[in-house]
Amino acid sequence: MDDGILDEAYRRLHRTGPEFEGWLSNHGPMAVEALVRHGHDRGVHRWLDDYLRRLDELPRGLRPIDDWREALGDPKRAGDWLAHFDRELRERPWREVLGNWWPRLLPGIAAGATHGVIRVGHAVRVLREDGPGPDRLTELGQALGYWAARWQPVPGVAAPFPGGEGDGAPARPDVTAALAGLPRIADRTGGIVARLGRLRDVPEWEGAVAALRPARTPADAERGLVTLVHRAALDYLRFGHANAVMLVHAVTAPTAVLRTLPALDPALWAPSLAAAWSATAAVTAVYAPPTGVPMPAVAPGTPAEVFARAARHGDAHVVKLADAVLDAHAATGDERVLAAAGYAGQLMSTTRP
Template identity: 35%
Template sequence: MIRYEDAVNDALLRLDDLGYERGAGDFSNHGPMAAEALAALGHGDQVATWVTRYRGAMEHHEPPTPRFGIDLADASSWRPALGEFGRVGEWEYAFRRELADAPWRDVLTRWWPRLIPGMLSGLTHGPIRTAHAVRSLAATPTPSDTQLTEFARALAYWAARFHPLPGEARLHGASSLGSAIAALPRRSPDGSPMPPPERLSRIGEHPGYHGALDAVSPADPQWLISEMTAEFAGVYLAHPEVFPVPLIHGVTAPAAIRLVLPHLPTELHSPTLAALWQVHVALLLAFTTDRRDEDRAAALAREEDVPALSELIARGAEHVDEHVIKFTEACAREYALRPDARYPAALHAAQQRIPAQGVAAVPSD
């Protein structure tokens, strides 16, 4: 059996020549994330085969030429470059230089508070890719240059696709997460149907958006992450009418952030979770127009005839689609911490809704 560390390094080498995005829709490069998740599931021997299939599924953009141009020590240099995807090569070069001079945990701690206002980056793929890179680094006493390069690229993608949402969330309300979700109105600003990208671009106009940002009460971060992943597993289960990929990030994003919290100062935990809640509000308003069966999701999950979690994990590991692989790893890990029927039920639903040959994701922005 191939060790986790060996599987990850081999995958990163095989994926090294791919750009940050792929296809005509500028979809995020999921290769490093899904390969790491597959190795974390204990299926390191399947990673190389999966990478070969992934490379052939869709043409990736050319990787940018690393160029010097952003001085990470000078805020007047790097702040204007946030959200400038055309400068992603400069971001990558700058982060590589910083990692050559400082331990990766120091770089993470320095840049995390600067980047969390853009948590939506690439539909959360910026922070998710960063989290997978962090887990890889933390699992290795002496990280390889390949792993450090992937960490630099993850941060670069987050910075280059930086997408701040209007307003600022703070966890100082009086509602539980479930109550705050239930109270959120799900109609477009003018009451007319709009496609998700337009709803997302006008998110600040949605009734209830700004009020929702301060609705959730403060809580232990680890417990709140469990609330987020369980509630949004239920949201995913309740919305078969929604394109099957975007709402997955309501689970995979907080599950990924859980991997990073142990490596961050405690004072960064609360603002991180607040930013995640703001992203959740945006996802709900952009991709759902009503609550459907959200209030019954937990009961429906308990009533469904769902295969055993071990069987779902095996199916997820064999599934070609990268979203299913990441969702499988996230749900399995979250279920181990807090057994809840919504995780396997949502995972079963995703494996049925997303075909084995994969589906196109939602564009980064």
């Protein structure tokens, strides 16, 4: 991985805001991290030259964050949140800041159509695997600030941190069965905020989102997240045609959580699975059709070939999905998941990032 090119890309991007054109997420930091990670650093600045034209300036702060609970989920305070985390990460070790804020932010995992947690997951991977640096710490701060500003719970989730099953409690389904049992909203119009709001009107929703078997140990939580990413990637092959872009997040959100686990206290791993499950379940329920299609025909390839095709395609969602399914393939050995990236490329015919 060319650390210099990634740091240069971060510096270019950190002059821009976390959103643009109203409420679209800035995918630049996530996409360039994936491109550099997989050896496509030579094309990063050319990719950025095009992408940066679309972005807005970094938002200015209004006043310091005094009562974080009151400011959580207030997009008007985005500049304040960015400044807050920039200061925290200058004063304290990044793992300490992450460990303090992760349980506060986790219940709002739907933030920015799950892009808050996804951006954090990319930033944490760099810090964990390649070491800290000023630009990388700034990226984590901007990722956490974005999540805080757009903090949004998944409707119908009774408790963010469900515990284990008590004696005599009925057995709950595993990840695969819980995904298969998800209901769907009837009105499938509008954006994700409107769609999430309709979940409360689905009688089966609260039971379905609470149905997943809780993790009893950190190892259970890790295995559950691996399975969740794996099954969500396979579901993309069945349901992706319904909304090629938004259903990517059913895969990339739990991937981000899984990548963050090693930087967290193991006591947070089980609640992290619960939150990731709620995000994938919600995206599936509001965007996936009730019935899937047969597995599409996608050109086979090695992981390196699959990512190279995604990089040539250029769409940020295709790149990020390819990055996620390479992780799923490495964890499970299931070559079927690699086809999800190629299928996304087919569905998103544009090469504009």
